[in-house]
Amino acid sequence: MSQTRTIEVNALARVEGEGALYVRTEGEQVAEVKLKIYEPPRFFEGFLIGRDFREAPDITARICGICPVAYQMGASQAMEQVCGVTLDPALEDLRRLIYCGEWIESHGLHVFMLHLPDFLGYPDGITMARDHPELVRNALRIKKIGNALMRLVGGREVHPVNLKVGGFYRAPTQAEVAALREDLAWGLEASAEALDFLAGLEFPDFEMDYEFVSLVHPDEYPILHGRLGSSSGIDAPVEDYDRIFTETHVIHSNALHSHLSDSGRPACLGPMARFALNRDRLTPRAAALAEKAGLGAVCRNPFKSILVRMVEIAFAFEEALRLVDAYQAPSRPAVDMTPRAGTGYGATEAPRGICYHRYTLDEAGIIRDAKIVAPTSVNQPSIEADLHGFVQAHLDLPDDQLRHRCEQAIRNYDPCISCATHFLDLTVERG
Amino acid sequence: MSDALVIGIGNPWRGDDGVGAAVVRVLAGTPGIQVAECGGEPAELMQCWAGFDRVILVDAVVTGGTPGAILRLTVDQPLPSTPRHSSHGLGLAEAVELARALGELPPGLVIYGIEPQSTDDGTGLSPAVADAVTTVAWAICKELDICRGGAEAQREK
Numbered sequence: 305m306s307q308t309r310t311i312e313v314n315a316l317a318r319v320e321g322e323g324a325l326y327v328r329t330e331g332e333q334v335a336e337v338k339l340k341i342y343e344p345p346r347f348f349e350g351f352l353i354g355r356d357f358r359e360a361p362d363i364t365a366r367i368c369g370i371c372p373v374a375y376q377m378g379a380s381q382a383m384e385q386v387c388g389v390t391l392d393p394a395l396e397d398l399r400r401l402i403y404c405g406e407w408i409e410s411h412g413l414h415v416f417m418l419h420l421p422d423f424l425g426y427p428d429g430i431t432m433a434r435d436h437p438e439l440v441r442n443a444l445r446i447k448k449i450g451n452a453l454m455r456l457v458g459g460r461e462v463h464p465v466n467l468k469v470g471g472f473y474r475a476p477t478q479a480e481v482a483a484l485r486e487d488l489a490w491g492l493e494a495s496a497e498a499l500d501f502l503a504g505l506e507f508p509d510f511e512m513d514y515e516f517v518s519l520v521h522p523d524e525y526p527i528l529h530g531r532l533g534s535s536s537g538i539d540a541p542v543e544d545y546d547r548i549f550t551e552t553h554v555i556h557s558n559a560l561h562s563h564l565s566d567s568g569r570p571a572c573l574g575p576m577a578r579f580a581l582n583r584d585r586l587t588p589r590a591a592a593l594a595e596k597a598g599l600g601a602v603c604r605n606p607f608k609s610i611l612v613r614m615v616e617i618a619f620a621f622e623e624a625l626r627l628v629d630a631y632q633a634p635s636r637p638a639v640d641m642t643p644r645a646g647t648g649y650g651a652t653e654a655p656r657g658i659c660y661h662r663y664t665l666d667e668a669g670i671i672r673d674a675k676i677v678a679p680t681s682v683n684q685p686s687i688e689a690d691l692h693g694f695v696q697a698h699l700d701l702p703d704d705q706l707r708h709r710c711e712q713a714i715r716n717y718d719p720c721i722s723c724a725t726h727f728l729d730l731t732v733e734r735g
Numbered sequence: 736m737s738d739a740l741v742i743g744i745g746n747p748w749r750g751d752d753g754v755g756a757a758v759v760r761v762l763a764g765t766p767g768i769q770v771a772e773c774g775g776e777p778a779e780l781m782q783c784w785a786g787f788d789r790v791i792l793v794d795a796v797v798t799g800g801t802p803g804a805i806l807r808l809t810v811d812q813p814l815p816s817t818p819r820h821s822s823h824g825l826g827l828a829e830a831v832e833l834a835r836a837l838g839e840l841p842p843g844l845v846i847y848g849i850e851p852q853s854t855d856d857g858t859g860l861s862p863a864v865a866d867a868v869t870t871v872a873w874a875i876c877k878e879l880d881i882c883r884g885g886a887e888a889q890r891e892k
């Protein structure tokens with residue numbers, strides 16, 4: 305009779321939101337892997353129905369405290385598409401600038417305070433800070449610069465209030481923007497140093513054959529624009545998202561799972577996907593740093609996602625510096641919007657990957673239908689596939705080590721469970 | 736003696752979570768006291784108190800007590816930290832412990848916690864919490880010996 309082993313973690317630490325892990329092995333085979341997301345659904349799409357289209361950025365910002373800009377931008381893009389409005393290039397640049405701030409603060413928190421303790425053997429960032437104070441001081445400063453960028457362009461760093469459909473309520477002055485320069489330049493150098501340190505960590509020998517999906521843009525490393533691209537050759541406009549991905553409900557998760565409709569395979573979104581599909585469009589310094597850190601053309605080791613995130617922090621600093629140096633206050637802070645009926649689509653690269661929005665408006669601009677897909681929900685099957693693959697390859701590890709590695713395998717994705725659980729349909733059956 | 740710093744922590748858009756800000760607004764302009772408002776993010780907090788030896792933090796603290804109840808804490812011992820389901824916002828206890836780990840905790844740090852009644856959306860304090868604002872402001876003045884210091888400063892003029 306074969307021996308049954310179970311690895312369970314009832315409340316995952318250092319991830320955002322409420323989730324658990326269950327792995328069962330039978331003899332030499334992994335029989336079952338579940339990333340259980342029990343955080344209750346949050347019904348954001350339901351809240352949006354019946355609201356004015358101009359309210360969407362302020363409502364969707366509340367989906368996440370760490371990546372509100374992703375939700376605000378995706379919602380705004382969709383509304384602008386319905387209304388047939390194109391933003392002035394200067395306003396697009398300002399959106400890219402605040403989004404750099406979001407990448408910096410979100411990635412900065414994850415790399416140093418949530419992910420790095422796994423590699424250095426500490427239970428949390430606070431304990432790690434006792435032995436590595438300089439590293440943590442720099443990490444806090446990196447995150448703080450990201451926050452400052454969010455605050456300047458967005459009015460405040462959590463749930464920014466200065467972003468609207470069509471642009472901004474107020475554009476910062478040239479002097480206000482220029483004041484960030486010194487910190488951004490420091491951040492780029494600090495990122496280079498941090499990447500040197502991170503490249504020296506020990507990584508488990510583990511690779512997965514991912515289907516990477518990200519936005520792909522011919523001229524830039526994608527943040528706000530691009531077509532849907534994948535490592536197997538998907539090349540489609542954002543409007544095809546619902547055709548490319550199929551969402552399903554699984555019993556053990558309050559967040560819908562997604563698979564690629566054609567192959568039925570899980571998709572991997574986020575830093576590794578962006579890097580694999582857009583590496584040659586990184587800014588020069590970030591590209592050189594990736595090379596130096598030993599990242600080849602593609603990184604398929606999920607534990608090395610910490611390196612890719614660090615490269616993206618350097619990229620965000622470098623890109624922000626470029627935008628700050630070129631900044632001139634736009635001639636108007638926003639484009640006027642007149643509502644019309646129709647369906648619009650938006651997709652941007654949140655720190656954790658593509659964040660997709662679709663809205664249908666009536667002729668008065670009232671939202672009649674809404675769909676939002678957070679990257680973490682798409683990544684759930686990919687996380688489970690990693691866990692399956694990792695446990696299968698490391699059955700020789702004792703339970704406690706295996707459990708620790710499994711938790712780390714989940715944190716490789718910087719999952720935001722709170723973001724992921726806002727779209728479960730509630731059906732009440734009455735007898 | 737150099738000025739003391741009183742930092743009000745919390746979100747004034749969430750009802751009684753604005754009590755920290757309310758206390759520092761009462762204390763603003765008091766001789767010997769400098770005030771600041773801060774969201775409580777660790778790096779921001781550390782930058783805020785850098786250079787001050789005497790720092791007092793004021794925040795809403797949920798202990799299950801009566802609304803408006805006042806709790807005074809020193810940080811000789813690690814602060815109790817409740818299990819959290821959020822990695823994306825560090826609480827005050829985490830911020831203090833992180834500062835301790837980095838050797839950036841002000842030597843005379845004191846925390847005043849006020850039990851909130853409601854932290855729902857919207858501005859304004861509930862009556863019990865509003866009553867605690869002056870009590871805490873007065874306690875801070877006494878603790879910092881500001882009354883006598885202020886009077887002496889007046890005499891010297």
